[in-house]
Amino acid sequence: MPDTIQLQVVTPERMVVDERVESVQIPASNGYLGVLPGHSPLLAELGTGFLHYTHGNRRWYLAVSGGFIEVLPDRVRVLANLAEKADEVDVERARQALERAQQELGNPALGVDPAVALEAIRWAEARLEAARNK
Numbered sequence: 001m002p003d004t005i006q007l008q009v010v011t012p013e014r015m016v017v018d019e020r021v022e023s024v025q026i027p028a029s030n031g032y033l034g035v036l037p038g039h040s041p042l043l044a045e046l047g048t049g050f051l052h053y054t055h056g057n058r059r060w061y062l063a064v065s066g067g068f069i070e071v072l073p074d075r076v077r078v079l080a081n082l083a084e085k086a087d088e089v090d091v092e093r094a095r096q097a098l099e100r101a102q103q104e105l106g107n108p109a110l111g112v113d114p115a116v117a118l119e120a121i122r123w124a125e126a127r128l129e130a131a132r133n134k
Contacts, residue, residue, distance in 0.1 A: 005037040006075040007053055009062060009083050016062065016083045021053040024076050026069055027126075033069065035076050042071040046080055048122040050130045061086040061133045063126040065119075082123065086134035089127045098124035 004020040024035045027049030033042075048065040066081035101120035104112040 002037045002074065005035065005039070007078075008075070009051070009064065009078040009080060011080050011083050016080075016085065017053075019055060021055045024051065024053040026051050026076070026078060027064065028069060033071070035071055038073050039071050039076075041073070042069070044069045044071075046078060048119065049126045050133070051078065052133070059133070061130040063089065063123070063130040065123050065126065084127060084130070086130040089131035091128065091131050094124050094127040094131065098128065
């Protein structure tokens with residue numbers, strides 16, 4: 001059994017990650033998936049949260065949102081609508097986005113769809129969590 005698996009995280013704009021890793025934890029639409037080399041094939045909907053993987057004796061974090069996950073025994077592909085490495089997160093901007101979304105959710109008079117506000121909250125929280133763990 002191989003010790004590593006190829007991880008690819010791709011958005012419509014760019015390849016975010018393309019490297020061999022020891023393990024991956026990915027937010028699926030109904031919970032986190034843990035993937036090790038040799039995992040059974042799987043397709044899943046990507047949720048919003050933070051993805052982390054181990055490479056060398058270090059854990060790396062990304063915020064991801066929306067898209068699909070393809071797991072094969074030797075490869076994991078994450079096709080994300082949004083993905084941001086922990087060291088790319090503008091923490092102040094993410095905090096402001098979180099506050100704004102919370103205000104929108106708490107004030108129906110603003111006319112913001114609650115589902116949109118909740119997704120904005122989840123994305124901001126994922127970005128902040130990834131940045132906290134960099």
